[in-house]
Amino acid sequence: MSYQDLRSFLEKLEEENLLIRYEDKINLEPDVRTVLSAAMHMEDPPAVVMDNITGFQKGTTIVGNVHASWKSNAIMLGMDKNATIREQFFEMAEKWDNYDEGSVEYMDNPPCQEVVIEEDINLFEMLPLHRINKNDGGMYLSKALTVTKDPDHPDDFDKENVGIYRIQVQHPNTIALHVMPFHDGGRHMSLAEERNEAVPVAVCIGVPPIIAAMAAAPLNYDESEYKFASVFEGEPFKLAKCIGSNLDVPAYSEYVLEGRLIPRKRFFEGPFGEFPGSYSGAKRVYHVEIERITHRKNPMFETLYIGRPWTEHDTLIGLSTSVPIYKQLKETMPEVKCVNANYQHGLTAIVATDLRFGGYGKTVAMRVATTPHGISYCKNIIVVDGDVDPFDMDQVMWALNTRVRADKDVTVIQNTPGFQLDPTTNPPGMGNKLIIDATTPEYPDKIRDFQMIEKVDGFDDMKQKLEELRGK
Amino acid sequence: MKCVRCLSDDAYKAAEAPDKSGAWELYCCRTCNYGWRSTEEEDIVNIEKRNPAFQLTPEKMEQVFDLNKIPELRK
Incomplete structure (x- = not known):
């Protein structure tokens, strides 16, 4: 089963009782964070859809906790929802080796460009932005993809980067991009500044679940997140070209913000409640000026609550972190x-x-x-x-x-x-x-003699039989 | 307008509730880039009640570092 857009994945989650529709009136602060963090502490944490938001027209929709549970993660990977974390790990590890089979396909008239806005851009009025943790420095995009090209190799598709970085919306058409220097997106920004070039940057909100997982993975510099996503989907990953640049974005993105880097300047940003459960300090970071917003009709705004664990961030990034380390160890x-x-x-x-x-x-x-x-x-x-x-x-x-x-x-x-x-x-x-x-010491290291208790004979068969008896 | 965080007079109204209900206004600061909504908790919107650990002074702002250094221009 392939989930090339967020909506089809949410339908599946709802069918599996892994989605809640929260219809009470909510205030953007503090209710979004309250709802999402509380939901994370339920058994099999559900995605939550909220569409009754104070100050926004009825129908404006926020969804969070999309990757909240391991069951949701298993469904994203095309597995039975009850697959163990270990089974999900090995499923990911197996697909990881098939990168060369990944492919992409461009859509004409892509859904993400059904509506195009180029004037009077005010992100605070167009998106249900909210303060994620109480003492954040402002309103953040916590689960948006940032797409950039290598300015020295703009036609090299594999070097295009898709990453999830924290983004503070600081002014109506200005975002602050917090990307670590060692991340591929940071490398692109640095190369652009060497050239003093206002390179294009695209920010995608509400994307197919697998591309969010791949964007969170530490891939090699010349490995395409889109191609990896395609390997997991089992079909070409659907892309669109931005209207104002040669950047590639998921065709089924709910929103795409098209903008340009302001090169060689830094701007005050933060603090922001981060995954260790504490606030990061403030920094000076990049600014990107947004020139265009495109979106689907009736777009869904996807957000992620990050803070004291366990949060959606931990599930989203867990196996995307474990598998690459495993692969790198296995090499030698x-x-x-x-x-x-x-x-x-x-x-x-x-x-x-x-x-x-x-x-x-x-x-x-x-x-x-x-x-x-x-x-x-x-x-x-x-x-x-x-x-x-x-x-x-x-x-x-x-x-x-x-x-x-x-x-x-x-x-x-x-x-x-x-x-x-x-x-x-x-x-x-x-x-x-x-x-x-x-580990148990191996020769020539030693531990005093002891004998392990044997694994019980017939254990696996009996366990399966008992499971079947319980299932009847 | 005064910023509730850095206390500069560099804040402005950046947005209002798009359903025209007047439910909230949103303010931004051009000095420290803070943003806040009029309907947030008292210890966010009220300067007197804010957590001092998160308030900014010009000295504190000076101590902040560049996350990414500005590279040399290519020749």
Whole structure:
């Protein structure tokens, strides 16, 4: 099943009882954040559609928590909604290898350009913007795609970047773009400024769910998020050309904001409540001036509540973080079995691996710390045996409790890169790596003799039989 | 108009409720780029009740860094 637009995915979520329509009158502040964060703490957190918004015409619609639950994530991946997180991980990992099969297709008269607005642009009146956390510096777009080209290679499709960055709408037609220098979008902006060029920037709101997941993944510079999305959809990803530039945007975007970078100037932005559950400091960042808004008829405004976890952000970004780390480890360490970097964008990573020889668990951990994402994000690295499921905290805690020798297996590497939004980094961006090797020692390392309790005979067959009995 | 965060006189009305109901107005500050809606909580819209940790002074604004450095121009 392919979900090339947000609307068809929401229909499926509603059919699966993973969507709530909230029809009471809401104020943009604080109600949007209250509704979405409360919904996140329900079992199987539902998407929520709100269409009765104070000050906006009836029919103006906000949707949030679209990627909130693992069931929604499984449906997005085309799996049974009850697929475990581990099964979803391996489904993603398998598709990851098929990048070359990805393709795109351009639509004439794309839905995202059904309505075109080029005059009197006032984003505050055209979009149901809201303050996401109480002390944010303003109204933010928290789940918009930012599309940019490499200014030195404007015709290289694979180098076009689609990323989710925080965007503050600061004035009626001006947005502030907060993109890290090491992100591909930041690289594009820097290249544009070397050329002193007001390059085009497109911001897409309300997009097919798989492209949001791919935009959140740390892909290589010359890998196209659109092609990856197509691999998961099993068909060409539908694109549109922007009206005012050669940028490519999802044809079924609910809204597209077309604008241009103001080069070589910086503007005050923030603070913003971020995924560690704390506010980031204020910065000076890029400004983009919006020249045109295009949208579908009766557009849906998609938002994401981010704050004290667990939030939609954690689910959206979880496996998109875990799988690339797994792939990078596997390149030189085939013994690695699975990676769980789902917690706060991989600040903690749990790796399951077999051991080639004594001390290998620690070697794997150091490799995690040198992957592109792990360099700054992965600060707590836990390594468990290959037969331990890193997504099952009961098993991970068992490994910690029965394998860790504190004098040999716990290591702190001081003064390493850290992630600046992590409040423990001090100065911001400088931290430490904690390695906990919870694997069973391999020769020539040793542990005192003990015998493991055998796996119970017939366990798997009996479990299945009992599940069937319960299902009757 | 005074900005509730940086207290400059550089704020302005940027928007009003699009359904013309007058339900809210939205203000922006040209100095610190803060934005707020007239209907938000008292500790957002009322200067006296705002959390001091989030208030700005010219000194605090000076300490803020550029997230992305401005590169050299190509020759």
